[in-house]
Amino acid sequence: TGRAGGINPDSGGVIDAKNLRVKGELVLLGDSGVGKSCIVLRFVRGQFDPTSKVTVGASFLSQTVALQDSTTVKFEIWDTAGQERYAALAPLYYRGAAVAVVVYDITSPESFSKAQYWVKELQKHGSPDIVMALVGNKADLQEKREVPVQDGIDYAEKNGMFFIETSAKTADNINQLFEVGLEKLNLIKRLWT
Ligand code: GDP
Secondary structure: OOOOOOOHHHHHHOOOOOOEEEEEEEEEOOOOOHHHHHHHHHHHOOOOOOOOOOOOOEEEEEEEEEEEEEEEEEEEEOOOOOOOHHHHHHHHHHHHOEEEEEEEEOOOOOHHHHHHHHHHHHHHHHOOOOOOEEEEEEOHHHHOOOOOOOHHHHHHHHOOEEEOOOOOOOOOHHHHHHHHHHHHHHHHHHHHO
16 A cells, blocks of 8 residues: 555545544644645545645644554644643643654744754644654755755654654655554554554
């Protein structure tokens, strides 16, 4: 299938979790507009919908996705825009997460510094064995790039994070990102059982 576990095409990527075991939770977080919803849509449905604004009206969204091995992964999307002042409440959103994917937009240095803020918060208050990935999205917008790829690599390396640049628009590296994330969830599950 190429993907870790593989999304069950019959499920349409969506729920009906009755007979399924929950494999773990994967939370995507980052500033508004960095592409969190598009990344999940690209992976789960194989689509890019530039008009989709899944996150409108909700700063937190949760979708359970069935994998081919009859387990599920709960994808959660958390829009951290403006949440810095409520940082004390933030662990409510990521405490259960086995994998945290921190997303920024390579055309937005501000989104990169916000990503770093949330990495620090996750290190302080997240589960001690949380797996973290740093994702520079919108890699198709090379001509508008303002965050050098090396800055992402260096920051991730210093913080023991997996790093990848993605494009939800062209689908570049989206599967690779989740292959790693889901593989980590598998490993964590194996440790538990
Ligand atoms: P979210 O607020 O982080 O969930 O961001 P969205 O997924 O809603 O995306 C915000 C905007 O960025 C939308 O207009 C998307 O079309 C656009 N976008 C998302 N991912 C990409 C990408 O990889 N490349 C480009 N060029 N645009 C993207």
